[in-house]
Amino acid sequence: xxxxxxxxxxxxxxxxxxxxxxxxVLPGDLLESGGRMKAGAGTYVQDGKVYAAQVGxxxxxxxxxxxxxxxxxxxxxxxxxxIGKVVDIGPSNWLVDINSPYPAPLHVNEVxxxxxxxxxxxxxxxxxxxxxxxLMVDETKRVQVTMKEQGLRKLQGGQIVEISYSxxxxxxxxxxxMIQMIKNMTNTRIFVGQNGRIWLDGEIENIVFxxxxxxxxxxxxxxxxxxERVKEYLxxxxxxxxxxxxxxx
Amino acid sequence: xxxxxxxxxxxxxxxxxxxxxxxxxAGVLKRADGSAYVEFGKNKVLAAxxxxxxxHPRHMQNPAKAIVQCKYNMIAFSVGDRKRPGPDRRSVxxxxxxxxALDYVVFTENFPRTSIDVYIEVLQANAGTxxxxxxxxxxxxxxxxxxxxxxxxxxxxGKVNDQVVLDLQKEEDNYGQADLPIAMIPRTxxxxxxxxxxxxxxxxxxxxxxxxxxxxxxIYDIQKDALARRYTVEKTEEEPAExxxxxxxx
Amino acid sequence: xxxxxxxxxxxxxxxIHKLLAKGRRVxxxxxxxxxxxxxxxxxxxxxxxxxxxxxxxxxxxxxxxxTVGEPFADTPxxxxxxxxxxxxxxxxxTFESGPPDEHSxxxxxxxxxxxxESQMVDLEAMCIEPEKEVWIMFxxxxxxxxxxxxxxxxxxxxxxxLKNTIVPAKDNDKGEDFPLPIRHFPMSVTAVQIExxxxxxxxxxxxxxxxxxxxxxxDENGDLRAMQKGLAGALTLDQVYKVIETSQRLGxxxxxxxx
Numbered sequence: 001x002x003x004x005x006x007x008x009x010x011x012x013x014x015x016x017x018x019x020x021x022x023x024x025v026l027p028g029d030l031l032e033s034g035g036r037m038k039a040g041a042g043t044y045v046q047d048g049k050v051y052a053a054q055v056g057x058x059x060x061x062x063x064x065x066x067x068x069x070x071x072x073x074x075x076x077x078x079x080x081x082x083i084g085k086v087v088d089i090g091p092s093n094w095l096v097d098i099n100s101p102y103p104a105p106l107h108v109n110e111v112x113x114x115x116x117x118x119x120x121x122x123x124x125x126x127x128x129x130x131x132x133x134x135l136m137v138d139e140t141k142r143v144q145v146t147m148k149e150q151g152l153r154k155l156q157g158g159q160i161v162e163i164s165y166s167x168x169x170x171x172x173x174x175x176x177x178m179i180q181m182i183k184n185m186t187n188t189r190i191f192v193g194q195n196g197r198i199w200l201d202g203e204i205e206n207i208v209f210x211x212x213x214x215x216x217x218x219x220x221x222x223x224x225x226x227x228e229r230v231k232e233y234l235x236x237x238x239x240x241x242x243x244x245x246x247x248x249x
Numbered sequence: 250x251x252x253x254x255x256x257x258x259x260x261x262x263x264x265x266x267x268x269x270x271x272x273x274x275a276g277v278l279k280r281a282d283g284s285a286y287v288e289f290g291k292n293k294v295l296a297a298x299x300x301x302x303x304x305h306p307r308h309m310q311n312p313a314k315a316i317v318q319c320k321y322n323m324i325a326f327s328v329g330d331r332k333r334p335g336p337d338r339r340s341v342x343x344x345x346x347x348x349x350a351l352d353y354v355v356f357t358e359n360f361p362r363t364s365i366d367v368y369i370e371v372l373q374a375n376a377g378t379x380x381x382x383x384x385x386x387x388x389x390x391x392x393x394x395x396x397x398x399x400x401x402x403x404x405x406x407g408k409v410n411d412q413v414v415l416d417l418q419k420e421e422d423n424y425g426q427a428d429l430p431i432a433m434i435p436r437t438x439x440x441x442x443x444x445x446x447x448x449x450x451x452x453x454x455x456x457x458x459x460x461x462x463x464x465x466x467x468i469y470d471i472q473k474d475a476l477a478r479r480y481t482v483e484k485t486e487e488e489p490a491e492x493x494x495x496x497x498x499x
Numbered sequence: 500x501x502x503x504x505x506x507x508x509x510x511x512x513x514x515i516h517k518l519l520a521k522g523r524r525v526x527x528x529x530x531x532x533x534x535x536x537x538x539x540x541x542x543x544x545x546x547x548x549x550x551x552x553x554x555x556x557x558x559x560x561x562x563x564x565x566t567v568g569e570p571f572a573d574t575p576x577x578x579x580x581x582x583x584x585x586x587x588x589x590x591x592x593t594f595e596s597g598p599p600d601e602h603s604x605x606x607x608x609x610x611x612x613x614x615x616e617s618q619m620v621d622l623e624a625m626c627i628e629p630e631k632e633v634w635i636m637f638x639x640x641x642x643x644x645x646x647x648x649x650x651x652x653x654x655x656x657x658x659x660x661l662k663n664t665i666v667p668a669k670d671n672d673k674g675e676d677f678p679l680p681i682r683h684f685p686m687s688v689t690a691v692q693i694e695x696x697x698x699x700x701x702x703x704x705x706x707x708x709x710x711x712x713x714x715x716x717x718d719e720n721g722d723l724r725a726m727q728k729g730l731a732g733a734l735t736l737d738q739v740y741k742v743i744e745t746s747q748r749l750g751x752x753x754x755x756x757x758x
Contacts, residue, residue, distance in 0.1 A: 003356035003396050026476050027354075027391050028399030028436060044356070044398065046437075053356060053396040055480055070480055072394020073282065073301060075360075087506045097506070101301040101363040127509040140312050140361045159514040166394070199510070204517050208527075278644045279556040280591050291544060295643065297589040320596060322587070325639035326546035326562030334585055334639070335598065368589035370641070372560060373545050 003053055004039045024070075025052040031065045042067030074100045074165035074195040076143050080134040083160065083197035084145060086126050091118040096132065099162065099195040102143045110135065110146040112153070129155045129199070131191065158189075158201030161211050163218045165196035170221045171214055178217065178227060185234040186210040209237050250424045253410045260421060261290075265414045266460055268404070271468060273384070273475035275392045283393025285475070287385035290418055291375035296385035298393040301363035315360035319348040319367040321382055327374045343379045344369075350383055350403075350432050350441035356396040365395060376422035377405045383432045383442060388472050392479065401441055402468035403432030406457040408449055413456045415464055429457050435466045505593045507707045515708050519696045525704060526555075531745050533700040538655065538756055540663045548664025548679065551643075552656040554700060558590075558644035561656030563636060563664045563679075567671050570626065570633040578625025578633045582611035584640040584653060591645035609687075609727045610640065610653050613716035617685035617724040620661060624680040627673060634666060636679075647703040650714045650727075651753075654687040659757050685724050686753045687716040688746035692734055697741055699749065713739065715746035719754065 025031065031043060032050035039050045043065060052058070056067035076082070076098060084096035087103065092115075094106045108115040113123055124130065131152050132145040147153065163171065172179045172192055183190050188202030188210045198214060200207045213230050220226055252260045259265065269290030278284035281297035288294075304310040309318075321344040325331050336344075351367060367389065369382040380403035387401040407417040408427035417425060427447025433440050449457065515525055528534070534555030543549035546562035553559075570577060584607035588594045599607070614620065625634040638660065640653045664679040691701040691709035698705055706712070710732025716725040723743065728734065734742075 003359055024477060024480050026400070026473055027397045028434070042396065044396075046398075051398070053398065054394060055391050055476060069394050071283070071392065072396075085506060085508050101303060101360060103303060125509075127506055127512070129508055129510045141363075155510065157513065158510060160508055160510050164394075204514075204521065207514075208518075208523075278558070278589070279646060280644050281589065293543075295589065299588075299592050302592070320588070324560070324562070324585070324641050325583070325637065326543055326549065326564045328545055331564035331566065331637050331639075334583060336596075366588070368587065370587060370589050370643075372641075373543050375545075 002044065004041055004043050004045075023058045024055070025058045025067055026055055027051075027053055031058060031067075037063055037065040040064035040066030042069055069166050071164055071166055074098070075141075076100050076102065076104070076134045076137055076195070078134050078136055080194040082132055082134060082145070082195040083155070083191070083193035083199055084130050084132050086124050086128045086130070089120050089124075089126060091120065094120060094124055096130065096145055098132070098134075098143070098145065099165070099193075099197055100143070102141050104132075104134070104143040104145045106130075106132065106145050106147065110144070110148050112147055124154055129160060131155055131193075131199075155199050158199055159207050159211065161198050161200070161214060163196050163198065163214065165194065167218050167221045168192060168194060168196060170226070171198070171217050173227065178230070181227070181231060182210050182213050182234065185231075185238050186213070206238070209234065250420075251410065252421055252424060253412055253414070257412075259409075259414065261418055265412055266463075268416045268464055268467065269418065271471050273388060273471050275388050275475045275479040281389070281393075283389045283391070283395070285385045285388035285392060287381045287388075289375075289377055289381045289384075289416070291373060292371070292378055292381045293373040294378060294381040294385050295370045295372060296382070296389040297368045298365065298386070298389045298395065299368075300365040300393070301360035301395070302366070304362060304364035309364065310362045313361055314357035315355070315363045315365050317348050317352040317355055317357065317365050317367065319344050319351060319369065319386065321347055321369045321371070321379070323371040323374055323378070327371045343382070346442055346444070347379070347383050347386065350401060351386055351390065353439075353441050354387065354398045354401055354434070355390065356398070359396055365390070376417050376419045377430070379403075379444075380405050380430050380432065384468060384472065388475055391476055399434045399436060400469060400472045401432050402435065402465040402472060403430065403442060404461055404464040404468060405430040406461040406464075408447060408453060408457070413449075413453050413460060415460045427453075429454070429461070431458075431461045431465070433462065433465050435462070435469045438462070505707070507704075511704060512708050515705065516694055519693060524698065526702065528700075530697060531699045531749065533749070533753075534702070536655070536753075536756055538659050540659050540757075546660070547667055548660045548662070550656045550659035550663070552652050552659065554648055554652045554655075555702065556644055556646035557648060557652050558642075559649065559652040559656045560641045560643055561653065561660040562639050562641075563660050564639070565637070565664070565667055566635050567627065567632055567673065568635040570630065574622075575630040576626045576633075577622040578620070579635040580611065580615055580620065580622070580638070581635065582607045582614070582638045582640070582657070584610070584642070586642050586645070590642040594642075594645065605727075605729070606649055606653055607640065609650055609714055609725070610638070610657050612725040612727075613654055613685050613687050614638070614657060614661070617683045617716065617718050619658070619681060619683045619685050621680040621682045625666075636661075636664075645703065647706045648689055648700050650689045651687055651700060654685075654716070655753065655757070658685065662757060684719040684754055685716050686746075686750035687714050687725075688742070688749045688753070689714040690742045690745065691730075692732060692738055697738055697745075699745060713742045715743050717743075717747050717750045721747040721750075
């Protein structure tokens with residue numbers, strides 16, 4: 001009996017639930033007994049039958065039955081974009097909390113600056129926030145992150161909010177529709193890390209509105225008409241863009 | 250002391266094979282990763298799960314899997330005479346057997362070097378708290394999103410006035426002849442926690458197991474109902490994102 | 500219980516400061532506004548008195564147990580008050596198991612001082628036989644969920660629990676049970692100072708950013724009964740007066756919640 005891990009989370013998250021109803025499953029629930037479907041992510045096999053291993057939504061995709069988790073901690077996968085917080089400093093690395101069970105070292109070779117030995121604190125200090133990418137994860141889950149890619153950097157200003165990583169897809173919405181709407185209506189810059197941390201920057205009033213919209217999504221992630229309700233909320237607090245206003249009449 | 254009437258009615262009005270009223274709620278604490286509240290009659294038990302998280306102290310880390318560390322504790326005013334705060338030998342033993350029972354259901358190999366910390370606080374005790382403990386804790390583990398085989402319902406069966414009775418309450422526990430707490434996975438019949446003290450014949454033991462297994466199935470349904478209520482899904486109108494959220498900055 | 504160090508994000512710290520510069524708080528409350536409060540008296544049947552108090556996401560359970568014992572030599576005709584607080588690891592990822600640390604000891608002592616110095620309980624009426632037997636009252640405070648302002652949550656809980664305490668005289672062969680004799684009605688209000696702003700009922704994030712904290716306990720007449728300044732910052736006298744006046748005003752509102 002072994003827990004089935006998904007190859008990559010995003011593969012299992014997309015396009016699920018097409019045409020079928022969303023069925024909540026709990027650990028121990030029987031998902032498949034006829035041997036027609038294979039055990040996917042969030043499941044396990046016992047005596048030839050597939051059972052749910054997590055609280056989540058049952059999803060069937062190309063002959064695999066999966067459970068899309070509704071909670072749990074973020075487990076890093078190489079390539080994930082994450083928002084980290086520096087929690088400790090060494091002479092040649094920073095220790096970064098990426099909201100997962102595993103703190104991730106960031107070595108001086110993996111930053112876009114030339115850092116002399118012992119000079120790390122001059123670049124980033126404890127409490128600083130950064131945009132990073134998961135570089136590698138070994139089989140004992142030792143994690144390394146990097147900032148050596150375009151766009152990765154230390155974040156300054158704005159505000160950070162934390163949500164469950166399992167709700168990240170809902171905050172982003174289909175094809176980025178939800179987050180785009182929040183960005184447009186509040187005129188803020190927003191970056192959503194796959195580890196459930198969200199960075200927002202802009203006018204402070206607008207940041208507050210955007211955070212409230214994100215909290216609405218977090219609390220009502222499984223409910224109907226979410227996009228419309230978030231839109232209604234933002235319309236009630238943000239000044240409408242004049243051009244759009246004219247168009248709608 | 251006569252605890253069962255001639256027509257088979259117990260001290261608190263129950264029949265010999267009847268459970269106390271059980272109430273379970275999942276997700277009751279904000280800070281914890283997962284939590285549950287359980288009432289078994291007058292027992293009130295709160296369980297919280299933190300983790301998987303970095304394991305401290307470091308020498309406890311296992312490079313191949315997570316360790317499950319349960320701490321069972323009775324609060325000072327949970328019993329008749331005030332209990333001095335802090336662990337005692339009884340709570341250390343109970344913490345150990347519950348940790349072991351929960352370890353079996355968690356897919357610990359998924360989270361090497363971490364610990365999954367389970368805290369069980371008995372807010373009010375009336376016999377059977379070591380069974381309310383894993384009942385609450387396994388719901389809290391599921392609520393924390395931790396991959397696991399199944400939930401772990403638990404109940405005590407005992408012997409009172411020479412009769413085998415289900416789910417002892419305080420007076421029956423104090424004056425009874427035997428106590429047999431069990432925890433199990435009902436679907437597979439696997440026993441994950443078992444203790445016994447007192448005096449039972451083999452026939453009485455068999456009867457006790459029969460009552461206990463039946464009760465665990467009923468408790469299991471109540472556990473699942475609590476989780477289902479917490480995670481009720483209305484039909485959603487849209488699909489989650491297709492793209493990884495890496496190009497989200499505008 | 501021990502409290503582990505948690506690193507506060509600089510961005511979150513700056514955000515609190517920037518909002519304060521506009522006279523706003525992260526959760527949009529006024530500076531002198533408490534989060535929603537709920538009080539559940541009599542939560543425990545095994546305690547002689549109890550209450551569960553929630554202030555926002557902070558959740559505290561307080562119980563009173565009583566026993567007969569010997570008085571202290573210097574107060575031979577008075578009952579004994581004893582207050583203990585447990586920051587159990589169930590309540591926060593930063594609480595660790597172990598014997599009480601400075602945080603839980605300070606919390607217990609501040610609550611104890613407010614109860615004791617206000618003479619809330621008539622301790623002389625809790626004497627059974629001078630020099631020999633008095634009632635001993637243990638007030639145990641358990642933090643169940645930690646999101647800031649433990650002082651006021653614990654104090655509200657302790658006051659509510661004492662107010663519904665029934666002295667178990669019968670079980671101790673000391674006559675008929677009776678309600679704990681209450682003389683006064685103290686209430687505490689805690690505020691923090693962040694960049695010269697005073698904020699009542701701080702959340703955990705506000706506590707992490709705060710420079711100084713002041714708890715003021717007043718009685719039903721508005722008189723001062725106990726105070727505690729905490730954290731490594733300073734307060735001006737004007738700020739102290741402001742917290743005192745706020746405590747007097749809000750204390751009356753909080754008393755109405757207990758009744």
